[in-house]
Amino acid sequence: MxxxxxxxxxxxxxxxxxxxxxDTAVRRYGAAVTGITLLPALLAAAAFDHGDPRRxxxxxxRAWAPAIDLRFHLGVDGVSLPxxxxxxxxxxxxxxxxxxxxxxxxxxxxLIASVLVLExxxxxxxxxxxxxxxxxFFEVVLIPMYLVIALWGGAGRRAAAWxxxxxxxxxxxxxxxxxxxxxxxxxxxxxxxxxxxxxxGLTRTAQITAFALIGLGLAIKVPMWPLHTWLPDAHTEAxxxxxxxxxxxxxxxxxxxLVRIALPxxxxxxxxxxxxxxxMAVIGIVYGALACLAQRDLxxxxxxxxxxxxxxxxxxxATLTPVGVNAALLGNIAHGLITGLLFFLAGGVKxxxxxxxxxxxxxxxxxxxxLLASFLTFxxxxxxxxxxxxGFWGEMLALLGAYRPAEALPRETFxxxxxxxxxxxxxxxxxxxxxxxxxxxxxxxxHRRRDALPGLTLAEYAAWVxxxxxxLLVGLWPKLLLDLTTAPVTALLGGG
Amino acid sequence: xxxxxxYAAIAPPLIVAVAAIGLLLADAFGASxxxxxxxxxxxxxxxxxxxxxxxxxxxxxxxxxxxxLRAGGPPSCSYVTDDFxxxxxxxxxxxxxxxxxxxxEEITAPGARLPAGEFHFLLLAAIAGALTLVAARDLVLLVxxxxxxxxxxxxxxxxxxxxxxxxxxxxxxFLVSVTSTAVMLLGVSLVYGVTGxxxxxxxxxxxxxxxxELEPVAALGVVLVLxxxxxxxxxxxxxxxxxxxxxxxxxxxxxxxxxxxxxxxxAGLAIVVALGLPAYAHVWGPVLAVLAAVTMxxxxxxxxxxxxxxxxxAWSSIAQSGYMLAPLAVGDRRLPxxxxxxxxxxxIYAVMNIGAFAVVIGFRRRAGAPPAGPAPxxxxxxxxxxxxxxxxxxxxxxxxxxxxxxxxxxxxxGLFAKIVVFRATVxxxxxxxxxVMAVNTVIGLYYYLAWAARLFAAPxxxxxxMPRTPxxxxxxxxxxxxxxxxxxxxxxxxxxxxxxx
Numbered sequence: 003m004x005x006x007x008x009x010x011x012x013x014x015x016x017x018x019x020x021x022x023x024x025d026t027a028v029r030r031y032g033a034a035v036t037g038i039t040l041l042p043a044l045l046a047a048a049a050f051d052h053g054d055p056r057r058x059x060x061x062x063x064r065a066w067a068p069a070i071d072l073r074f075h076l077g078v079d080g081v082s083l084p085x086x087x088x089x090x091x092x093x094x095x096x097x098x099x100x101x102x103x104x105x106x107x108x109x110x111x112x113l114i115a116s117v118l119v120l121e122x123x124x125x126x127x128x129x130x131x132x133x134x135x136x137x138x139f140f141e142v143v144l145i146p147m148y149l150v151i152a153l154w155g156g157a158g159r160r161a162a163a164w165x166x167x168x169x170x171x172x173x174x175x176x177x178x179x180x181x182x183x184x185x186x187x188x189x190x191x192x193x194x195x196x197x198x199x200x201x202x203g204l205t206r207t208a209q210i211t212a213f214a215l216i217g218l219g220l221a222i223k224v225p226m227w228p229l230h231t232w233l234p235d236a237h238t239e240a241x242x243x244x245x246x247x248x249x250x251x252x253x254x255x256x257x258x259x260l261v262r263i264a265l266p267x268x269x270x271x272x273x274x275x276x277x278x279x280x281x282m283a284v285i286g287i288v289y290g291a292l293a294c295l296a297q298r299d300l301x302x303x304x305x306x307x308x309x310x311x312x313x314x315x316x317x318x319x320a321t322l323t324p325v326g327v328n329a330a331l332l333g334n335i336a337h338g339l340i341t342g343l344l345f346f347l348a349g350g351v352k353x354x355x356x357x358x359x360x361x362x363x364x365x366x367x368x369x370x371x372x373l374l375a376s377f378l379t380f381x382x383x384x385x386x387x388x389x390x391x392x393g394f395w396g397e398m399l400a401l402l403g404a405y406r407p408a409e410a411l412p413r414e415t416f417x418x419x420x421x422x423x424x425x426x427x428x429x430x431x432x433x434x435x436x437x438x439x440x441x442x443x444x445x446x447x448x449h450r451r452r453d454a455l456p457g458l459t460l461a462e463y464a465a466w467v468x469x470x471x472x473x474l475l476v477g478l479w480p481k482l483l484l485d486l487t488t489a490p491v492t493a494l495l496g497g498g
Numbered sequence: 499x500x501x502x503x504x505y506a507a508i509a510p511p512l513i514v515a516v517a518a519i520g521l522l523l524a525d526a527f528g529a530s531x532x533x534x535x536x537x538x539x540x541x542x543x544x545x546x547x548x549x550x551x552x553x554x555x556x557x558x559x560x561x562x563x564x565x566x567l568r569a570g571g572p573p574s575c576s577y578v579t580d581d582f583x584x585x586x587x588x589x590x591x592x593x594x595x596x597x598x599x600x601x602x603e604e605i606t607a608p609g610a611r612l613p614a615g616e617f618h619f620l621l622l623a624a625i626a627g628a629l630t631l632v633a634a635r636d637l638v639l640l641v642x643x644x645x646x647x648x649x650x651x652x653x654x655x656x657x658x659x660x661x662x663x664x665x666x667x668x669x670x671x672f673l674v675s676v677t678s679t680a681v682m683l684l685g686v687s688l689v690y691g692v693t694g695x696x697x698x699x700x701x702x703x704x705x706x707x708x709x710x711e712l713e714p715v716a717a718l719g720v721v722l723v724l725x726x727x728x729x730x731x732x733x734x735x736x737x738x739x740x741x742x743x744x745x746x747x748x749x750x751x752x753x754x755x756x757x758x759x760x761x762x763x764x765a766g767l768a769i770v771v772a773l774g775l776p777a778y779a780h781v782w783g784p785v786l787a788v789l790a791a792v793t794m795x796x797x798x799x800x801x802x803x804x805x806x807x808x809x810x811x812a813w814s815s816i817a818q819s820g821y822m823l824a825p826l827a828v829g830d831r832r833l834p835x836x837x838x839x840x841x842x843x844x845x846i847y848a849v850m851n852i853g854a855f856a857v858v859i860g861f862r863r864r865a866g867a868p869p870a871g872p873a874p875x876x877x878x879x880x881x882x883x884x885x886x887x888x889x890x891x892x893x894x895x896x897x898x899x900x901x902x903x904x905x906x907x908x909x910x911x912g913l914f915a916k917i918v919v920f921r922a923t924v925x926x927x928x929x930x931x932x933x934v935m936a937v938n939t940v941i942g943l944y945y946y947l948a949w950a951a952r953l954f955a956a957p958x959x960x961x962x963x964m965p966r967t968p969x970x971x972x973x974x975x976x977x978x979x980x981x982x983x984x985x986x987x988x989x990x991x992x993x994x995x996x997x998x999x
């Protein structure tokens with residue numbers, strides 16, 4: 003599954019004259035390669051033993067650099083399988099969307115090659131079972147994403163791309179230091195071995211240091227307030243597919259790392275830092291919501307809403323209970339689907355209206371472009387957490403987890419977090435409804451009366467409908483995901 | 499009381515030294531520059547073959563103390579050919595081969611010609627010094643080899659006649675080098691005075707038994723010995739010569755200084771601290787830690803301001819020295835692992851840096867570039883804009899080398915080098931240094947990536963074509979091939995490195 007996009011990217015190095023001469027051909031090739039990648043992912047889901055999701059399945063283990071104990075050890079379990087499917091699906095949908103709506107700015111070859119390398123990195127992060135292998139794949143995504151933002155982005159793309167890569171690389175450096183503290187003290191780099199013996203070999207101080215370093219490194223990626231400042235610029239300036247992949251997948255890599263590595267390897271460190279993590283998480287929820295209320299640009303609003311949603315995910319992780327962490331993982335998937343859809347829609351709006359400024363968009367989209375407005379309404383209410391759609395479960399279960407955190411944690415603090423988080427959820431509803439009121443309802447603005455907006459293309463339908471369907475599915479039947487994640491989460495938290 | 503000499507063990511430096519003298523004589527009898535160049539390559543190649551043959555055999559040692567002089571101690575040998583020596587000799591010779599290839603055209607370039615015989619003689623003499631340095635296990639031989647490595651380079655830097663900048667650079671190099679050698683000799687003499695031994699395997703146990711009142715003397719000696727090596731690797735605050743010398747010297751000589759000289763000096767440093775001075779790890783450990791942290795930070799921060807390609811490479815080399823020093827800061831906690839990490843980083847750094855220099859040298863000779871000679875102009879970073887249009891392969895190779903130096907995928911080789919160094923520092927208990935290194939990696943990425951991005955940007959003016967001489971192409975291709983192989987199979991280097999010591 004990893005080999006397909008890797009080989010696909012390498013094939014693009016061949017000179018253009020011989021292989022895929024036109025841009026359209028390259029884009030079709032890209033969609034085909036990612037479609038082919040989706041197949042093994044689906045097959046893996048089918049072959050997965052759903053009766054035993056905590057066991058690492060479909061493993062592949064080969065030594066890569068024995069001198070530093072690095073093994074090419076891959077595998078999926080209940081926690082990683084949904085993320086792998088999400089990644090493969092989103093990348094495929096992105097390249098299908100690109101068939102008709104390519105971003106302007108550079109050669110299509112380089113774009114498709116970057117996305118394919120990005121896919122290798124993203125998939126690799128979720129299936130890696132060796133700490134350093136995880137780190138290598140974590141780093142692989144940096145340069146392709148930098149290229150995507152810097153070459154195909156909006157007006158402020160240079161600065162946004164630099165901010166993204168430098169800030170995230172700093173996080174990676176701290177992450178590496180933390181991973182090595184774990185690896186050298188525990189004597190192994192293998193995640194399965196570390197999960198079986200939580201905290202083995204690490205003194206309390208070492209655990210606290212390791213969790214702090216890994217946590218800080220991943221917190222930049224998640225992003226956790228106050229380390230989030232790279233996100234709004236990166237999301238706003240990136241082209242549509244860049245934003246979708248950034249929000250839909252890259253942010254998940256951070257929270258996945260916390261659940262997969264930091265929790266089992268340094269449980270005492272987790273207990274020490276969890277209240278701080280919860281505090282930053284709820285500040286992020288409220289801050290994200292308040293910032294959204296003040297935004298004037300559609301994409302920036304969605305970017306800040308990501309900060310809020312990831313705050314819920316972090317709150318779930320901070321509770322250190324099965325309920326909380328399950329909520330976090332479900333929130334991950336839900337956020338990936340919904341925010342991915344939101345960014346696609348923002349791209350659609352920008353293509354048609356030529357801008358993302360809310361004031362310039364005016365109102366009355368339901369009159370002018372009813373289908374687009376309906377999709378936007380659906381995505382917004384899903385994002386604000388309407389029951390029956392995927393976002394609701396992530397938020398509600400996170401708050402439920404905060405009501406009853408792990409025994410070692412101060413209950414009063416977490417109940418306060420829960421109250422503040424609930425307030426944040428109300429604010430989330432406020433800004434999304436404000437957004438809808440502003441641009442979809444009401445009369446069409448004067449300067450837009452005579453605009454003729456094209457309808458939805460087949461590529462857009464193809465990209466958006468699966469996301470809508472999955473959001474409904476997960477919202478109505480969360481058991482689908484909770485069954486997969488419950489057992490491994492209990493194991494990772496040391497429940498045995 | 500005559501020492502026996504094992505000629506097989508000292509074959510590599512011997513071959514190179516004999517070739518050096520032979521080339522000088524041949525030049526006196528009128529051999530052409532082409533012939534001298536070919537012979538030089540041949541000599542380096544022959545030495546490489548000798549190293550390979552030695553690698554297949556057992557550990558050899560020569561210049562050992564004869565029976566009567568041992569005084570009940572171990573048979574201390576001055577020149578030892580073990581895994582550590584062989585891996586460094588291999589790295590030095592491969593890098594030197596690339597330097598020789600790159601210098602072939604430099605010698606015959608119109609404008610300011612370099613005297614071919616003298617150039618090759620000096621270069622081979624320096625290489626012989628480097629080969630001896632990595633095999634030395636005795637303080638006297640270390641100093642002699644270090645000098646043999648340094649002295650010819652002064653002349654090489656100044657070799658271009660009537661070039662004021664080059665002469666100034668050579669003088670700077672000479673003065674700093676002589677001062678640091680003097681300091682180092684003082685340190686060596688203090689250590690000798692305290693321990694009564696010069697061979698490192700006798701110095702180590704003697705240092706453990708130093709009487710209390712002599713401990714400050716021993717500590718001072720240890721620190722002063724480090725000074726000589728710190729100068730050679732351009733660690734802060736002994737780094738001031740590097741940017742000016744790289745800029746003033748002929749570029750292949752700068753490449754030699756940056757890769758070969760540095761690799762040999764790191765080998766010497768590792769030998770001294772790990773074999774000779776482990777008893778004083780509580781002294782040199784923190785000193786090296788601070789040196790490493792300051793070196794990488796200063797190197798990266800100043801590199802951010804550079805506009806000239808060669809000065810950027812000079813400051814980036816200084817920063818990379820900091821990364822290479824970091825594992826040795828662990829003191830005596832898991833020192834073998836730390837030395838292996840330094841060895842691995844040096845080997846990987848040699849490949850990526852020599853590749854970057856090869857491209858910079860080729861670019862310098864492009865059609866339409868300001869000619870070499872008195873008051874030459876240096877290529878600024880903006881001159882590289884749009885190189886990918888004309889030379890996509892070279893631009894891709896350069897971008898790859900730069901990303902390896904930055905330590906990010908797809909430069910997986912550089913990433914592994916960084917991981918290995920991080921691992922050694924964390925395992926040795928100097929985690930703060932790992933955090934400093936993490937921050938420095940970010941600073942480094944900025945200027946490496948900015949340069950790599952320029953290669954693919956739209957060209958500002960017309961970019962003249964780079965020369966298509968076989969030597970240059972071979973040099974760039976070899977470095978790129980090495981980089982790709984090591985990225986896919988890093989255990990080749992890592993395995994060899996961990997087998998040392």
